[in-house]
């Protein structure tokens with residue numbers, strides 16, 4: 258890279274001078290570093306062959322250079338510590354603001370990345386230098402070593418234009434963030450969104466609904482004091498968010514503030530002055546960051562369907578919040594409920610109480626509900642839930658008002674905007690969804706009975722363990738072992754039992770392997786299905802950086818691979834390594850393995866580290882079936898390797914006559930069939946969808 262651009266990275270469409278706004282965000286970010294990323298599952302991608310610098314399926318980074326790493330100045334981390342890639346979307350807010358000549362805080366474009374790069378506690382320049390070489394000004398940032406954490410965090414910051422005070426944000430901004438996450442989803446392990454605090458809970462709530470079947474960690478954070486000031490909460494919030502997003506699979510839209518990670522749609526901003534600006538009144542924090550990182554895995558809300566991550570971007574704007582007060586007039590309520598209003602969050606008193614002695618007001622609500630205006634009853638209290646304890650609340654249900662239970666007004670509003678925009682749901686379904694717990698935003702039923710303490714207590718008593726810490730440790734070593742044993746034995750009844758005891762289906766053992774890894778090695782499809790339907794995380798990488806998908810590939814369990822792909826799993830790691838895997842399979846005449854890779858979304862023309870494809874190797878070894886298979890599956894035929902040799906050259910050199918004939922016949926037919934072939938090729942697989 259000779260020209261060094263000192264500006265921070267920008268988002269597609271962000272500025273008129275951006276080079277190619279059609280590129281997905283991750284590609285664009287990476288191309289500014291000179292290394293376009295290639296998702297391993299991008300068949301036929303135009304990026305596929307052009308780049309000579311190695312990149313991996315998570316981003317623009319060359320894992321093959323790992324061996325060159327040495328400990329950095331902060332360097333206690335072992336040189337081979339795995340890396341995690343985090344995309345930071347910087348939208349604005351106090352965290353990046355500076356004081357202007359009138360001493361007022363305002364966002365300053367292009368300053369954030371430049372300054373962060375100079376902070377030794379936010380960027381490990383030595384590591385970056387060794388990893389990316391001298392032209393590292395545009396390379397990703399590297400978080401210095403974090404004691405006790407498994408992965409080294411590499412992060413890239415995408416700065417929005419304009420940078421916004423969050424008071425100026427709205428639905429279009431949520432859509433922009435959601436779209437950018439979708440485009441970059443497969444290239445990063447986790448996401449951090451830097452955001453102003455004023456409307457942060459609205460954005461968090463909205464994104465929690467817009468992201469469907471989320472499998473990765475998304476953390477929104479900001480600060481009360483800019484990160485550039487000597488006294489700041491910004492540094493801690495940002496650093497902790499990066500550590501959590503890169504090291505933990507918490508498949509939720511979360512909010513990090515003042516040492517706690519909350520479910521985003523449960524948060525409210527409670528202070529404009531305190532550094533403890535957010536609270537989650539009716540839901541426990543997911544993580545507490547003290548000297549240790551304490552993750553409460555039991556409260557994490559996990560998708561339990563076998564479906565891919567998608568983003569819903571059509572949010573309905575015709576929704577509003579109506580807060581009751583004792584002298585509110587009927588005319589006000591009436592006017593508020595008129596078209597184009599389609600959904601109203603009614604903020605009532607106490608446990609959902611409404612002035613039922615005002616018949617005209619009740620009538621106005623009844624009429625609106627009959628016109629299919631969705632009305633949800635939420636309490637004005639900052640804690641507690643709407644229920645039918647009082648007659649003054651119960652009557653609202655009779656006129657068709659939906660109980661919002663303990664939803665925050667922010668969550669109820671965002672949910673309404675989401676539910677109303679779902680074309681495929683009819684009116685009854687919309688009402689049903691509004692009362693259902695979609696993303697952990699409300700508590701409507703009693704939680705399932707857990708017998709966890711019987712089991713753990715019994716073992717703890719035998720071992721004479723008493724402290725909470727010891728009990729916690731016992732739980733985290735006992736459950737993964739028992740769950741994995743049940744999976745290995747194919748014992749569904751035992752697995753269900755363990756779930757009842759509170760076992761986390763995504764728990765990692767000492768090798769960071771989960772039950773899903775074991776089930777995928779075993780190829781027990783019932784187990785894989787059960788685990789996915791009970792919230793097992795598909796993106797967890799074990800000590801050796803292997804995902805459940807890679808395990809299924811290495812054991813050629815095709816059904817399991819298909820199921821994982823359906824659930825949003827994707828290939829990770831260096832694409833050259835996938836090329837190596839394909840070439841090794843071709844050399845060993847392993848058709849089944851090639852098929853495993855194909856089902857997993859690999860490009861069968863992927864080159865290995867010498868520029869050779871599986872077809873080169875199959876030609877060299879004269880493996881006729883493999884050549885046939887590759888030709889049938891649209892492998893590219895005339896690609897030269899780094900020595901300039903094509904598969905045909907190899908076949909000719911070893912005098913593999915049947916292969917030579919096959920390749921020549923294929924080439925001859927290609928001329929005539931080119932346009933027809935183009936139609937037959939599988940659709941260009943966009944790994945961002």
Ligand SMILES: NC(=O)C[C@H](N)C(=O)O
Nearest residue numbers: 350351422423453454455
């Ligand atoms: N602390 C903050 O970030 C407040 C700022 N006004 C914002 O929401 O953008």
